[in-house]
Amino acid sequence: MPTAHIAVYDTFADWEPGHLLAELRTGRFTGCPFDVVTVADTLDPVTTMGGLRVVPDALVADLDPAASDLLILPGAELWDSGGGDAFVDAARRFLDAGVPVAAICGATFGLARGGLLDARDxxxxxxxxxxxxxxxxxxxxVEARAVADRGLITAGPDAPVQFAAATLEALGQIAPQTRSAYEAVFGDGDAAAYGTLMAATA
Incomplete structure (x- = not known):
């Protein structure tokens, strides 16, 4: 089973990776469930922006790109205050190893500060x-809801649906038409596109 690692830290914006985590974990529109593993600076519990208490599974210092298929970085207060260096370093290791990184909202600021956005759309x-x-x-x-370029997927805080769809497409889990249908159903409320999603795993 493929593995997705998600970085967790206090105040992480739980809604931002929500759609992506649900699709990775269930594989309901891809037919390929992922093992979802949380990683943090310490193994102490963290509290999300929505008040959920999360106990990390592993330490970011021990994270090996060879044992992962994706690193997810959600937004949180630490990014704008200059923190998150351990996760930027992990993202650099992942990208250097050819393993995708998906960053949304404040995490894009951290990656920018670390120089990881200088040469990618x-x-x-x-x-x-x-x-x-x-x-x-x-x-x-790029003025877009989500952008993927050579293994790096980025999005703003207003685009959790597009972030999920772009990441799944970058992973090769969905075709472009399925991505469009996913965004139509969950982003636009277009029930007519649901049949395309169902057909993707039929």
Whole structure:
């Protein structure tokens, strides 16, 4: 079974990776469930922005890209306050090893600060937001809900559905037409597209 690692830290925005985690864990539209493993700086429980208490499974310091198929980085207060270096380092190891990284909201700011967005197309909450990191990748910013470029998937806080769909497509778990149907159903409330999702695993 493939494995997805999700970084957890206090105040992480639990809704941002919510759609993606549900689809990875169940495989309901892909036919390929993932083992979802939480990673943190310590094994102490963390509390999400929504108040959920999460007990990490593993330490980010021990995270080996060879034992993973995806690293997910959600937003949280630590990114804007200059924290998260251990997770940026992990993202660098993953990308260098050819293992995908999916970052949303504040996590994109952390990756920008770490130089990981300088040479890849990307998006976030706004171009001005990332510019405040002092990064050198402003010319690669794309005005889109989610962007995938060479193993790095980025999205802003208003795009959890698109983030999920783009990541699943980048992993080769869904075809472009299935991605479109997923975004139509869960992003636009278009029930007519549900049949396309069901047909994907029929």
């Amino acid at each position: 990307h998006t976030s909450a706004a171009a001005e937001y990332l510019a405040a990191s002092g990064y050198g990748g402003g010319d690669r910013y």
